[in-house]
Structure formats: C-alpha cells, structure tokens
Amino acid sequence: MISPQLVQLQKQLKAGFDAHPCDLKKCSALLVQLKLGLSQAGLLPVLATPDPNMDELIFVRDILEIGAFLSIRSKDMPSFVRYFAQLQTFYTDYDTILPPSPRKDPLLGLNLIRLLTENRIADFHTTLESLRLSSEDATENRFIKHPVNVERWLMEGSYSKVWNAREEAPTAEYKFFVDSLMDTIRNEIATCEEVAYDSLPLKDAATLLFFSNRSELLAYAQQRGWQINLVAETITFATKGEEKVEIPKAKLIFANLAYARELEQIV
Structure with a gap:
C-alpha cells in the first residue's frame, strides 16, 4: 500500500522535474526521501512476482524513470546506470501487463547512446538487437533512430554529422551524450593535428575542432x-622532441656471437 505521504512526495518530484529550470537539488532530495520510503514499504528493490500490484508498479516505475533523467541532467552516469538497471524489470518482466510508459523509448535510446560514449560498440549492437524492434520501429522511432544514426556516422568517420546531431536530439538529455562524444572526437583530431601540422590558422583550427567561437x-x-599568436592569427603546436632510444650494443653483440656458435654446432 502506497502511503499518502509518498504520493505527495511523488507529486512534488514530478512538479520539480517538469519545472523550467529544473531544481536539481530539490529533486535529488525528494528522490532520496521517496526511495527510502519505497524501501521501507518493501517496494524497492522491485522483484518479479506472479500477482503484482499494478498501481504500485506504475508508481515505482514513474519515480525510477524520473530519477534516470535527473541523473543525466546532473551528469551522474553511475547513477543513470543504476536507475536503468532497476527499470529493466519493468521493461522486460512487466512490459506486457503494464500500460506503456512515454518515458521508456527515450530512456532506451539514451542508454544506447551512453554505450557509444563509452566506446562499447559490441554492447551497443547486442542491446539494440535485444529490443527486438521491427525495421519500421528502428527507422521511425526517433529516440532509437538518433543513436543508430550516430553510431553509423562514428563508424564512417562523419564527425560533422555527429556534431549536427546535437541539434537534432530528441530530448535535451541526448545533447549531454553527444557533447561527450564530441569531446572524445575533438581530442583525437587534436592529436592528429599535432602530428600532421606545425601550425594552423585560428579559423582553420576552429573548423577542424568543431568550435563555434x-x-x-x-x-x-x-x-x-x-x-597562440593573435597577431598572426595562428596556433603553433607544441613540438615533441625525438625520443632517444638507447641501444644495448654489448648485449646485442653477445647475443649474436652466441647465436653464431649455435649455428656452427648445428652444421
């Protein structure tokens, strides 16, 4: 049985979550109270049972989904992973008996793009296949289509398309992951520039690194x-001195002589 106090806390959490701007500190405090209350009521962790209470399941699912979104807004990836793991019971065991959640597809897509930011390409494809989407769903569902496109562009090296995907994100939370991807891509490009060029004009460097200002x-x-030379409008990359490798001459001579003696014995 869900207590009136928990119901009231849930209403406050939803109001805070939907507010613009969202008060992350207040919502986090409400989440702590709600999870503690749900644990005391025996509703967390959620266990698959043959005769579940639908109202309780929907109540808990709603709180966990909001928690997952707030984790991204707070840039707390470990917390998002924990919330998403708890939601798997609802998305797998109870998926056919619970009314559909409007937050399910956005969270499934966010988890997919999270795997991309962690460079877990194999897990990305395994997770995508486990969703058992029809070809129509994979192309029409904008929450799933977005990470699928991003993965393809990453494999193609079409980084400009990944950058543009930020503006095409289905929800604001997707932008956080695209930004994380771009940080990784930017560092890789910068490393290549340092090797390939001695210097570059500021304008060209900004374009190559996807900086808007x-x-x-x-x-x-x-x-x-x-x-940085603001007068010449150029960037000069830090020169890397050639690494000196010490060759162990004595050891090499000794090894060669030993090898030669072994050959003579064989012959």
Missing part, C-alpha cells in the same frame, strides 16, 4: 599547451 578554441589550445 574563438574563446572556446583559445581555452582548449591553452589546455593542450599550444602557442
């Missing part, structure tokens, strides 16, 4: 130790 580029260049 100069201040972001200058901050990034300073972070990597690049030399």
Whole structure:
C-alpha cells in the first residue's frame, strides 16, 4: 500500500522535474526521501512476482524513470546506470501487463547512446538487437533512430554529422551524450593535428575542432599547451622532441656471437 505521504512526495518530484529550470537539488532530495520510503514499504528493490500490484508498479516505475533523467541532467552516469538497471524489470518482466510508459523509448535510446560514449560498440549492437524492434520501429522511432544514426556516422568517420546531431536530439538529455562524444572526437583530431601540422590558422583550427567561437578554441589550445599568436592569427603546436632510444650494443653483440656458435654446432 502506497502511503499518502509518498504520493505527495511523488507529486512534488514530478512538479520539480517538469519545472523550467529544473531544481536539481530539490529533486535529488525528494528522490532520496521517496526511495527510502519505497524501501521501507518493501517496494524497492522491485522483484518479479506472479500477482503484482499494478498501481504500485506504475508508481515505482514513474519515480525510477524520473530519477534516470535527473541523473543525466546532473551528469551522474553511475547513477543513470543504476536507475536503468532497476527499470529493466519493468521493461522486460512487466512490459506486457503494464500500460506503456512515454518515458521508456527515450530512456532506451539514451542508454544506447551512453554505450557509444563509452566506446562499447559490441554492447551497443547486442542491446539494440535485444529490443527486438521491427525495421519500421528502428527507422521511425526517433529516440532509437538518433543513436543508430550516430553510431553509423562514428563508424564512417562523419564527425560533422555527429556534431549536427546535437541539434537534432530528441530530448535535451541526448545533447549531454553527444557533447561527450564530441569531446572524445575533438581530442583525437587534436592529436592528429599535432602530428600532421606545425601550425594552423585560428579559423582553420576552429573548423577542424568543431568550435563555434574563438574563446572556446583559445581555452582548449591553452589546455593542450599550444602557442597562440593573435597577431598572426595562428596556433603553433607544441613540438615533441625525438625520443632517444638507447641501444644495448654489448648485449646485442653477445647475443649474436652466441647465436653464431649455435649455428656452427648445428652444421
């Protein structure tokens, strides 16, 4: 039985979650109270039972889904993983008996793109296949289509399309993961630039690194130790001295002589 106090806390959580801007601190405090109350009532963790109470399941599912979204807004990935793991009971064991949740598809898509940010491509495909989507759902469901497209563009090296995907994100939470992907891509491009060029014009460097304004580029260049010439409008990459490798001459001579003696014995 869900207590009136828990129902009231849930209403406050939903109001805070839907507010613009969202008060993350207040919502986090409400989540702590709700999870504690649900645990005391024996509703968390959720266990698959043959005769579940539908109202209780919907109540708990709603709280866990909001918690998952708030985790992303708070940039707390471990928390998102925990919430999503708890929601698997609802999305698998009780999926056919519970009314559909409007938050399910967005969260499934967010989990897929999370796997991409962690470079877990094999897990991405395994998870996608486990959803058992029809070809129509895979192409028409915008929450699933977005991470599928991002994965394809990553494999193609079409980084500009990944960058543009940020503006095409189905929800604001998707942008956080695309930004994380772009940070990884940007670092890889920067490493290649350091090897391929001695210097670049500021404008070209900003374009290659997908920076929309100069201040972001200058901050990034300073972070990597690049030399900035605002008069010449150029960036000079930090030169890397050639690594000197010490060759153990004595050991090599000894090894060669030993090898030669062994050959003589064989002959």
